[in-house]
Amino acid sequence: MxxxxxxxxxxxxxxxxxxxxxxxxxxxxxxxxxxxxxxxxxxxxxxxxxxxxxxxxxxxxxxxxxxxxxxxxxxxxxxxxxxxxxxxxxxxxxAAVMLGLSLLYAHAAGLAWFSALFLGVKAAVLAIVFQALRRIAGRALNTRFKEGLALIAFLALFLLDLPFPLVVLSAGAIGMAVALARPDLLALKPPPAAAEPAPRPWRQTVVTILAWAALWAAPMLAVLLLLGPGHVLWTLGLFFSKLAVVTFGGAYAVLAYMAQQAVQTFGWLSAGEMADGLGLAETTPGPLIMVTQFVGFLAAFRAPEPFSPFMAGLLGALLTTWVTFAPCFLWIFALAPWMERLEQARRLAGGLAAVTSAVVGVIANLTVWFALHVLFTRVERLELGPLHLSLPEWSSLDWRAAVLTALAALLIFRFNQSMPRVLAICAFCGVALGAVA
Structure with missing residues (x-):
């Protein structure tokens, strides 16, 4: 049409x-x-x-x-x-709203009322992530094979602590193989009728890739030359550049991996602060992956040399946003002329279907990770051979977080309230509970 x-x-x-x-x-x-x-x-x-x-x-x-x-x-x-x-x-x-909220957060995080407010935000985020898990699972897992892929992805991340890119790429490879042998296992639809193919735009694609790759890398080259590979800006830019090429399946899919690296590997922020950042991203317009800007701001704000904390945070936020979104323009401008041909690619469709299934397991892992760190104040990490278990100390259950999470779930699943309204109500109740406590 x-x-x-x-x-x-x-x-x-x-x-x-x-x-x-x-x-x-x-x-x-x-x-x-x-x-x-x-x-x-x-x-x-x-x-x-x-x-x-x-x-x-x-x-x-x-x-x-x-x-x-x-x-x-x-x-x-x-x-x-x-x-x-x-x-x-x-x-x-x-991005503009998130930058302002990140600056406010960095300066007010130590205040009691601010902590109480974000207790409500974190509880709402937990319910919202669970809602996303249910919605995506209901849409994506329409065969037993896909359900098995989702379960395997969850176990690979939660129990074996395998790298997120490895899990996603492995699922894609499995899907591409299955698409040729047993497409019914992935419920693949027949490709649309092929029209007369347009000429292959090789030259345009190559020029576009080279130009945007240079633009993508330019800020990183400036950081390397001016500040060196040991500076937090270089570490931030490198990490989020890598993240930009494996963020299949949307923001929720990559958040668990990003949170694990930002909290446990780099120590840029705590698990609770990571949940706070997701709550802020839920309240702003634009892509949810904008939470990366929050991480970049706090990481640079807390290691500012040779800049002031504000200037370092600003540079961290801008660099993180650039390396996160510049690749999106590269993919579109380089591959859009090929769209009609890509629609006929059976293997590619199979790989995508398998990745989407694995993403359900990835989001399930994120849900469990958030639940542990929102509802409990102490979480112990155990290593039993190849298994890596995160177990809560049951005596550290935060009753206020549990009550607020139940309230958020009630508002979302029973009364079908919007995300901004749920976040606002839970934030207000968090402050009220903090005053009572």
Whole structure:
């Protein structure tokens, strides 16, 4: 089906995507629904088929699929500058709000009322993550084989402590093999009827990859030359650059790995602060993966030399945001011309289906990790041969966190309240319980 509306002017694209960027609350589902209403239903800038094909294509790529979909639509309407405007306007409002909240958090984290407020936020986040687990599992696990992949992924992460990239890439490899031999195990649909293939845009793709790879690496080169490989900015940029190429399955999928590394490996922040950061990201517009900016700000704020804490935090936030989102533009601008050909790739579809199944196990691991660190004040880590177990000290159960988590679950699953409202109610109740205590 073709688009029913003439191509909009560039100024109109800027205006509409600025509105979408400012209103894109609610995670990927809400953001994609907002774009569908604004761009397909109301303005007919892209057709229903184009929108769905682009969404499937963005699911194949690492990074936030909603932001990549916005970038693709901008590219479709006005080429490179349209893609840049659409993608940047999807990120900038949330990044600006997150930066302000990170600065407030860094200065107020020691105050009793602030800690009580974020106890409620953490409890709400736990219920929200559990909701995401249920929603994604219900949509993704439609065969026994997929359920088995999800269980194996959970056990590999929770019991064996295997690296997140290894789990995701292994699932993708299994899916690509199974897609050829037994596609029914992955419930793969037949590929769409192939149209006359367009010429292969090899030169355009290579030039795009080289240009965006250079832009992606430029800030890191400046940090290396000016501050050296031992500075926290270099460590932050390197880690989040690696993370940007393995973030298949959305933000919830990668949060467990990011939290594990940020808390246990690098010691940039505590487990409770990681949950606080996710709560802040839930309240801001834009991609949930914006929580990476919170981590970058706090890590640099606490190791500022040779800068002031504020300047170091600002640089950490900007660098983290850049290396997280610059690859999204690289993927879209390099691969969008190949979209019609990629839709015919059976192996790729199988790999994606398997990765999506494994992501359910990854999110289950994240849910357990958050539950342990929100509900208990002490969690012990045991190593029994190849097994790595995180077990709570039952006497350290925080009754206030348990009550607030139950309240959040009631608001979400019984009364179907929105995420911002649940976060606000639980934050207020956290302060009230703190005053009583």
């Amino acid at each position: 073709a688009s029913n509306s003439p191509s909009p002017s560039f100024a109109e694209v800027v205006r509409v995507f600025a509105r979408i960027g400012a209103l894109s609350f609610g995670g990927p589902a809400g953001q994609i629904a907002l774009m569908h209403r604004e761009l397909v239903d109301e303005r007919c800038w892209v057709s229903e088929d184009q929108f769905l094909h682009a969404l499937n294509f963005c699911h194949l790529l690492p990074g936030p699929e909603a932001q990549q979909l916005a970038t693709w639509i901008g590219w479709k309407l006005h080429g490179l500058r349209g893609g840049l405007v659409a993608g940047l306007l999807f990120v900038i409002p949330g």
